[in-house]
Amino acid sequence: NAGVTQTPKFQVLKTGQSMTLQCAQDMNHNSMYWYRQDPGMGLRLIYYSASEGTTDKGEVPNGYNVSRLNKREFSLRLESAAPSQTSVYFCASSESGYQETQYFGPGTRLLVL
Amino acid sequence: AQSVAQPEDQVNVAEGNPLTVKCTYSVSGNPYLFWYVQYPNRGLQFLLKYITGDNLVKGSYGFEAEFNKSQTSFHLKKPSALVSDSALYFCAVRDDRGSGYALNFGKGTSLLVTP
Numbered sequence: 001n002a003g004v005t006q007t008p009k010f011q012v013l014k015t016g017q018s019m020t021l022q023c024a025q026d027m028n029h030n031s032m033y034w035y036r037q038d039p040g041m042g043l044r045l046i047y048y049s050a051s052e053g054t055t056d057k058g059e060v061p062n063g064y065n066v067s068r069l070n071k072r073e074f075s076l077r078l079e080s081a082a083p084s085q086t087s088v089y090f091c092a093s094s095e096s097g098y099q100e101t102q103y104f105g106p107g108t109r110l111l112v113l
Numbered sequence: 114a115q116s117v118a119q120p121e122d123q124v125n126v127a128e129g130n131p132l133t134v135k136c137t138y139s140v141s142g143n144p145y146l147f148w149y150v151q152y153p154n155r156g157l158q159f160l161l162k163y164i165t166g167d168n169l170v171k172g173s174y175g176f177e178a179e180f181n182k183s184q185t186s187f188h189l190k191k192p193s194a195l196v197s198d199s200a201l202y203f204c205a206v207r208d209d210r211g212s213g214y215a216l217n218f219g220k221g222t223s224l225l226v227t228p
Binding site for chain 2: 045
């Protein structure tokens with residue numbers, strides 16, 4: 001039981017390049033999330049998927065797109081990377097419900113030059 | 114919207130002393146509150162949560178948190194700190210804006226436990 005896995009662990013991009021961050025969970029959770037973590041700002045929600053086949057914008061969605069490929073996988077795409085997207089990206093999953101715990105992946109550290 | 118605040122950027126404690134990491138919340142309706150810990154270059158690990166019931170919640174690694182409705186606080190505590198407790202701690206509250214049960218996080222508090 002690996003929990004939530006993310007690839008890659010670290011990536012360097014040049015401004016304007018594109019990339020996809022991969023996330024998978026093996027806990028059969030309905031809900032999945034992408035957050036970004038910036039120093040002094042906590043974690044902010046980029047996109048979420050409440051269930052397979054649905055995706056919605058969070059607090060900071062500009063410059064990103066997502067795909068809920070199936071129940072296990074939820075990817076985050078940067079179409080044209082900008083230096084402002086330099087951050088640590090975390091994927092998380094949970095069962096549906098206010099009382100349910102979210103479980104986080106190890107993160108992807110992204111540097112955009 | 115539901116929100117939490119962590120008033121301290123850093124907390125310094127000597128090993129063996131009790132520690133407290135503060136969190137206050139602002140919610141409409143029932144608060145669903147969580148504490149997570151992040152070690153360097155790692156993901157967030159769940160410590161404990163308050164859903165309903167007892168105001169004292171016990172969690173992983175000897176941590177506990179006290180829910181105080183009158184003071185709208187949910188402080189994280191440990192009776193005797195360890196050097197290995199040094200990490201970044203996040204308080205979070207469940208969002209109620211239809212965001213698929215996402216969490217709203219505080220800015221984090223860095224805990225440093227010195228030998």
